[in-house]
Amino acid sequence: MAQRIPRLSATRNHFMFRRISVAILSFSVLLAAAGCAESPTAANNDTLNLAWNAQPPTLDPMMTTSVVTRDIMRNVFEGLxxxxxxxxxxxxxxxxxxxxxxxxxxxxxxxxxxxxxxxxxxxxxxxxxxxxxxxxxxxxxxxxxxxxxxxxxxxxxxxxxxxxxxxxxxxxxxxxxxxxxxxxxxxxDAASVTGVEDYIGTGPYEFIKWQTDAWVHLQKFDDYENVGFAADGLAGDKNAPINEIYFRFVADPSTRLAGLQTGEYDGANAIPFDSAEALASDPSIDSYVNDNGFNAAIFNKQQGLFADPAMRHAVYAGLNLLDIQTAAFSNEDFFSMNGALMTEEQTPWYSDESLDEYNPNDQEAAKEMLDAAGYAGEEVRILTSREYDDHYNGAVVLQEQLTDLGVNATLNVVDWATVLQNRTDPAAYEIFITGFSPVAVPNSLVFLSATWPGWTDDAGISAALGAINASTSTADAEKAAADLQKAYFDYLPIIKYGNKKTITAVRADVTGYDFQTGDIFWNATR
Structure with missing residues (x-):
């Protein structure tokens, strides 16, 4: 459950954070004249204007693992x-x-x-x-x-x-x-290879319109049938007290922040970390921070340089992951250094197996390993986007560190939708940058899949995932989770930097907002 961060005196030099279930609440502008009549931004009790930092590649959740699609469309779609x-x-x-x-x-x-x-x-x-x-x-x-x-x-x-x-x-x-x-x-039955053409679900909000590059408009579904027990995370009643929700796509963080402060938006996600203290002292805004998974550099293992595990281990050996985390999140209020696949709270899945291999930070060893692996100056293209500041800022330091190791590393900076498209093409990159939300079980970590971009294909990982599913007791599950983490470090499908947090802020008159693996709006009101 999301808990508000206490406001602090403006004279404080730092501010304290409670652990809370984050909200990636977001809200923004980009109003075209043609869309203004349908797309109100003035605050009113019947509409939530939410500024979002990235655009969805599709609104069909079965066609993407994009968190933008997930968080918008779980207001529309439900599962069993x-x-x-x-x-x-x-x-x-x-x-x-x-x-x-x-x-x-x-x-x-x-x-x-x-x-x-x-x-x-x-x-x-x-x-x-x-x-x-x-x-x-x-x-x-x-x-x-x-x-x-x-x-x-x-x-x-x-x-x-x-x-x-x-x-x-x-x-x-x-x-x-x-x-x-x-x-x-x-x-x-009418769906094509690119997904369904109509977004019809059973959720508390129904899809109305997607204005490309501007907003997605949802409207309360008057005939929604509640499950009949109290709201708790993603479960329970969804009362939809607000009639209209607009998810507005605003890539620039300063624009999201300014719109939140003026009241143009009811909330904003991906708040810049250096703005946290100022927002905590603003009585018109409630700020939230919480653990939010981790960021990582994903190796293209299907073709090219990093299809060779020796190359993956060589570059990993020379990275200073603390510097990458600091560049992405400003200070350790917003990140922690841990290379495990799951968090310590996630029993029986957390393991400290092979964590002595995390963040080796040995540049001389890395250079020797690159020579031994036969590196000959091949370009390493790093695919990233400015729509996620933490992704981009970490990628800049990653490129710098690879360059210092003698690697010909370049940044390919595009919009987020293009990242999602290009990462499916093994000829388009050597590394791409993304983040991963918390998952309930390690089998849901998509980067361990042979069909997900990056294309993990390892017998040890597959065997450990199979052992998890064959478990019949907690003891079996714990052993299998440890085996999975050892196989992960042996194969090294990604570079996990460490764990991360995020800041979400809403106007103080917005109540009923919650978070679990993304923001929850269906009981929000003012």
């Missing part, structure tokens, strides 16, 4: 199950769910009386079509549910039978990175 603030699995469009003792059979009873935004009732045929699409389209679906059989014993029951035990099966189905969104079968 979800997670609460403690990462416990809760019902959403399913009224009941279960797994058998061997974790090979997952059964869901769908709720009665749920309407889609087009006014039609959700049926078992819609659920079956949606889940089939999720399993054949998304990274988690293809990797872990390949070969699964879906059956419908009656008009209200879906059974998913997997060919092998899947200990994390329910967690994967509740994962928020690519929601297993239930949509009308007619929409699924």
């Amino acid at each position: 199950i979800t997670i609460n603030s403690q990462n416990e699995i809760q019902p959403m469009l399913a009224s009941d769910f279960s797994a058998n003792e061997t974790f090979t059979e997952f059964t869901f009873t769908i709720r009665d009386g749920v309407l889609f935004h087009d006014g039609t009732s959700m049926t078992i045929e819609d659920v079956l079509a949606s889940m089939n699409r999720w399993m054949t389209t998304t990274s988690n679906g293809k990797q872990y549910f390949g070969g699964a059989v879906l059956t419908t014993p009656d008009d209200s029951t879906l059974v998913i039978t997997t060919p092998a035990p899947l200990f994390t099966g329910l967690d994967l189905l509740a994962d928020t990175s690519q929601i297993a969104a239930i949509q009308p079968k007619s929409i699924i």
Whole structure:
């Protein structure tokens, strides 16, 4: 649950942060004259104007792992199950769910009386079509549910039978990175290779319009059917007290901040870290900070220089990750140095296995390793974007450090949507920069997948992921998680810099806002 940071006296030299469940609340402008009538920015009780730092590549959550798409469209789309603030699995469009003792059979009873935004009732045929699409389209679906059989014993029951035990099966189905969104079968049937053409879900807000490069407009769905228990993280009732939400795309952080301070926007995400103290002293604004996963440099392992693991280990050996983190987040109020795949709070998944290999920071050893690996001056293109300041600022220092090692490193700075497009082309880069939100289970870490950009393909990682899913006890899971982390450091698919935080700020009259793996607006009001 998001907690407000206490305001401080302007005479304080620093400010203290509580741990809170962050909100990536965002809001901005870019009003074209043609869109002004439909796109109000004046504050009123019926509209939230949210300034967002990046644009979505698509609004179909099954076609991307972009957090922009995730955070906007989970107001529109829902899955059978979800997670609460403690990462416990809760019902959403399913009224009941279960797994058998061997974790090979997952059964869901769908709720009665749920309407889609087009006014039609959700049926078992819609659920079956949606889940089939999720399993054949998304990274988690293809990797872990390949070969699964879906059956419908009656008009209200879906059974998913997997060919092998899947200990994390329910967690994967509740994962928020690519929601297993239930949509009308007619929409699924009409989908092309680029995604669905109509965004019709069951959520508290319905999609109205996407004005490219400007905003996405959502409107309260008057016939939304609540689950009937208190809101808790991503679970529970979604009351939608605000009628309209505009997600406005404003890449420049100073513009987002200025709009928030003048009241043009009701909130802003990705607040510059050097503005934190000033905002904490502003009585008209509430600021929030929280752990927000980690940033990383993703190696292109399909072709080119870093298809060779010796090259990956060589450059990693020479990096000073503390300097990269400091450049990205200003000071240690906003980051921590830890190379583990999961956080210490995430039992049984956290492990300290192989952490002695994290952040070696040995430039002489790195130069020797580069020579031994046969580096001959090949260009290392680093793909990044200014739309995420922390990504860009860290990338600048990464390039400088690689150059100091004798590596011919260059920055390719583009808009975020282009990063998401170009990272799928193995001929377009050697490294790209991105961030990863917290996940409930290590199997949801997309950079461990052979089908996700960067293309991890390692027998040790695959075996450890398989062992996690074959677990039958906490002890089994702990051992498998440790094995996974050892395999990760042996293979080195990415350079994890360390853990990070983020700052979100909202106008003080906005209440009911919350956060869990992204911002939650469906109970926000003023």
